[in-house]
Amino acid sequence: LSVRMAGQAQLSSHTSISISKIFDTMEYGPALEDESVVQAWLDDHDRKFGHFINNSWVYPDDRKTYETKDPCRGTVLASTIQGTQEDVNNAVIAAKEAFKSWNSLSGHARARYLYSIARHVQKHSRLLAVLESLDNGKTIRETRDCDVPLVARHLYYHAGWAQLMNSQMIGWKSIGVVGAIVPWNFPLMLLAWKVCPALAMGNTVVLKPATNTRLSALLFAEICAEAGLPAGVFNVITGGGAMGSMLATHPDVDKVGFTGSTEVGQILRKATAGTGKKISLELGGKSPIIVFDSADLDSAVEGVVDAIWFNQGQVCSAGSRLLVQEPVFDRFIEKVKQRMKTLRLGSSLDKTMDMGAIIDETQQKFIAEYVDDAQKGGAEVFQVDAPSGCYYPPTLITGVGTTSRTVVEEIFGPVLIAMPFRTAKEAISLANNTIYGLGASVFTEQMTLAIETAKMIKAGAVWINCHNMFDAAAGFGGYKQSGFGRDGGKEGLFEYVKPSWQSRLSFEAPEFDLKKFGASYMADRPSLNTATPQIVSADGILPQVDRTYKLYYGGAQKRPDANYCRVISDAKGKAFALVGESNR
Known part of the structure; x- marks a missing residue:
């Protein structure tokens, strides 16, 4: 008893010291998300992952491996395979074979599968969110509240369009095998942007995730199999940059959907020229934020935070150029600096953090070189403190010319360049003075001014009094060197169809089996559905949609x-x- 009491006293002493320190600084205490479910999932696979082809794990012999790491801690999460041309061939063969039966299904039947996947994504939402934070370095607040919900939203939205395909898209038919290549900044969300419309329109998919962030794509593939998606309809292969080129140029790939850098996008477009492949590219950006003197400045500051420091600035549409009207320039910049001081950087699993880690040291050095270059050129650089490791502090640069590298080129990090303007005409001219055209935002309480300004900006998406607002029903894409094609909305569907006048088969759903619904103890980690049909015919099997009773x-x-x-x-x-x- 005396030992127990002494231990309790010691614990109480430590707790009181910790609490007293929090009251001294008035800062948030740590609020770490439990990662045990992810560690258990990784252990289920012995922390070794192969390709996911035909609803099965494939581990080819004599393949090099790549270790995926947690950017925040630098620890190894798992090893994955570096694929070869043979692996690409096998995945494309599986997708091509599955296309025969998948394409023959009615839109209603495909919708049932997408609804089933959506429910399973919601069931495994915590696992997906925590894994994405560990694999990418972004905060759990973003993956939990933005990325995973938007994945489910895209699945539900495109399931609806699958049902409407026959009536609303008369004269169009599926393309065939889609090769999807996604980057590391939004591995899961951008996967959904490509996969959902492709499957809804009756195509099959071979996905190649980014080198750094492969795990969430592999988990998503496993969840699709658990949800009953037929074998070969969705396949994931892992490898380096060369593997993306192998996939894009494969003769049996009919459509290429790519999101990534402008440089790689240009290479892919040249490589696919003359092949007859359909291609859509969502590339880089240097998006402007225009703040007029008629704006609510405090609200505009929060808009700037969302525009440039969301996901550590590693966003294609990040608002990296801040254009502020001269009468309020100094006052607004001071407000931004004060807000920067309150931003919290740290562990991606800490729910109180505003920013996580940069993806890797290479990208961290890349960002630092741009900032150092601006500083050497006489610019004023304002930064706040950042933890040691793979972090980069929120940065504000002023006093730069319009031809500076930091103004012209995409940095892809938490770096904001601010410049003043006098008139709306000058603001529009500065905003359009770029090779990119992906996004922009306008802040003012005068709606006529906002709408007229927005109409003059050459960008794929222009937000008013906000930034980086996405929805499955709103098409997103760029102009100029930000690419072409759209993700989301009805316009995004046309990226995955080609002209046709063929009728489609009807489908009749079987009885629903209540016993196969997911229960709470099944919701942590996905289990492969061994009953998944290898081939689905017009009178075949539909998945049991995993419903949540209300x-x-x-x-x-x-x-x-x-x-x-x-x-x-x-x-x-x-x-x-x-x-x-x-x-x-």
Whole structure:
């Protein structure tokens, strides 16, 4: 008893010291997200991942491996395979074979599969969010509240379009095999932007994730198999940059969807020229933020934070050029500096952090070189403190010319360049003075001024009094060297179809089996559905959509916060019902 009491006293002493320090500084204490579910999933695979082809893990012999790391801690998460041309061939063969049956399904049938995947994504939302934070370095706040919900939104949205294809897209048909190549800044979200419309329109997909961030794509593929997606419809192969070129130039790939740097996009366009392949490119950007003197300055400051320091500035549409009207320039810049001092950098799993780590040391050095170059050129650089490791502090640069490298070239980091302007005409001229045209934003309380200015900016997306707002129903893409083609919206569907006047087969759904619904204990880590049909015919099998039963409170039916269900069994242990599982 005396030992226990002494231990409790010691614990109490340590706790009081920790609490007193928090009261001294009035800073947030750490609030780390539990990562055990991700570590368990990695252990399930012995931390070794192959390709995911035909709903199965494939581990070819004599392949080099690549270790994926947590950018925040520098620790190895797992090893993955560096694929070869043979692996690309095998994945494309699987997708081409699956296309025969997948394309023959009605839009309603494909919608059922997409709805099923959406429900499983929601069921595994925590696993996906934590894995994405560990693999990419972005904060759990962003993956939990932005990335994963937007993935589910795209699945639901495109499931609706799959059902409407026959009536709303008359004269169009599926392309065939889609080769999708996605970058490391939004590995999961950009995957959904490519995969959802492709599957909805009856295509099959071979996905090549970025070298640095492969794990969430592999998990998503496993979740698709668990949800009942037929074998070969969605395949993931891993490898370096050369493998992306192998996929894009493969003779049996009919469509290439690429998101990444402008330089690589130009190479891919040249490589596919004359091959008859359809291609869409979403490339780099140097997006302007225009702040008029009629703007709500405090709200505009928050808009700037979302524009440039979201995901550590590693966003193609990041608002990296701040254009402020002269009468309020000094006052607004001071407000931005004060807000920068409150931004918190640290562990990606800490729910109180505003910014996480840069993807790797190479990108960190790349960003630093631009800032050093601006400083040597006489620019004023304002930065806040950053932790040691693969972090880069929020940076504000003023006093640069319009031809400076930092103004003209994409830095892809948390670096904001601010310049004054006098008139709306000058602001538009400065905004359009770039080789890019991906995004822009306008801040003012005069809506006529905002709309007229937005119409004159040559960018694919122009936001008013906000920045980086995305939705599955709104097409997103660029002009000039920011690429061409659209992701999302009805316009995004046309990237994955070609002209046709062929009728489609109808489909009749089987009875629903309540026993196969997901229960709460199944929701942590996905399990492969061994009953998945290898070939789906017009009278074949549809997946059992994993539904969440709702609760009733506040005068409305609502899903449980955790999206889980609980099995209700009879006296003999036989499951006869499911109810929504509530929490505090």
